[in-house]
Amino acid sequence: MNYEFRKTVNPREWSAPEIAPSVLSADFGYLMRDVKEIEAQCSFLHLDVMDGHFVPNMSIGIPVIKSVRKHTDMILDTHLMIDNPDDYIQAFADAGSDYITFHVECSDNPHKTIELIKNAGKKAGMSIHPDTPIEVVKPYLKDLDLFLIMSVRPGFGGQKFMPEALDRIKYVRQQLDAIGSNAILSVDGGIINDNASAIFKAGAGLFVAGSTVFCADDKAKAVEELKKCALL
Ligand code: DX5
Numbered sequence: 108m109n110y111e112f113r114k115t116v117n118p119r120e121w122s123a124p125e126i127a128p129s130v131l132s133a134d135f136g137y138l139m140r141d142v143k144e145i146e147a148q149c150s151f152l153h154l155d156v157m158d159g160h161f162v163p164n165m166s167i168g169i170p171v172i173k174s175v176r177k178h179t180d181m182i183l184d185t186h187l188m189i190d191n192p193d194d195y196i197q198a199f200a201d202a203g204s205d206y207i208t209f210h211v212e213c214s215d216n217p218h219k220t221i222e223l224i225k226n227a228g229k230k231a232g233m234s235i236h237p238d239t240p241i242e243v244v245k246p247y248l249k250d251l252d253l254f255l256i257m258s259v260r261p262g263f264g265g266q267k268f269m270p271e272a273l274d275r276i277k278y279v280r281q282q283l284d285a286i287g288s289n290a291i292l293s294v295d296g297g298i299i300n301d302n303a304s305a306i307f308k309a310g311a312g313l314f315v316a317g318s319t320v321f322c323a324d325d326k327a328k329a330v331e332e333l334k335k336c337a338l339l
């Protein structure tokens with residue numbers, strides 16, 4: 108699959124979920140080796156950026172994304188868990204992100220943040236913390252290319268899926284359908300084989316999976332298994 112083809116994929120035509128492996132659980136000392144193991148199975152690669160402020164942890168940033176960009180044609184799905192996202196959007200765009208997702212809690216003016224991402228020539232995504240009422244995102248959905256439901260408290264990999272996320276997925280699915288949006292509905296956190304089917308049935312199309320993929324001995328097989336379980 109080449110890069111241009113990957114960018115034209117329409118989520119409404121996906122018959123199975125796409126898996127976006129989250130590199131947070133990869134071995135950063137061998138990052139591209141790990142990524143190459145799943146490159147043929149996945150179109151999206153999820154990159155978690157943390158600031159130690161909005162979330163109680165730190166992770167990777169601009170230089171790592173810039174380096175990853177040089178070595179793969181996967182769609183780079185950058186998840187900004189940072190305050191003041193507007194200040195960094197151009198830098199993450201220049202680094203080679205394809206989708207830039209910010210948290211609704213972190214922006215004073217989400218309409219403006221979405222516009223900044225689009226003006227940088229990138230696809231705009233919004234995410235929401237599990238503690239924030241889901242209805243607050245409604246006014247922004249029509250302008251988004253991706254919506255990311257957090258199914259764990261953002262900040263760490265390997266946490267347990269919060270079952271309340273299922274109703275939030277259904278709510279956003281309904282809202283997107285009501286306005287005829289083709290935005291990707293993505294879910295992040297605690298996705299394992301056992302909950303994949305419920306998440307797919309709730310209406311999500313893109314599954315972010317960190318530990319399920321990168322902690323497996325056979326990472327490509329873990330992706331295939333997760334897709335298969337989603338269809339059960
Ligand atoms: C958590 C991150 C996730 C994380 C998911 O804040 O946004 O992308 O890597 O990891 P798992 O799949 O292990 O829950």
Ligand code: ZN
Binds near residue numbers: 129153154186295
């Ligand atoms: Zn993430």
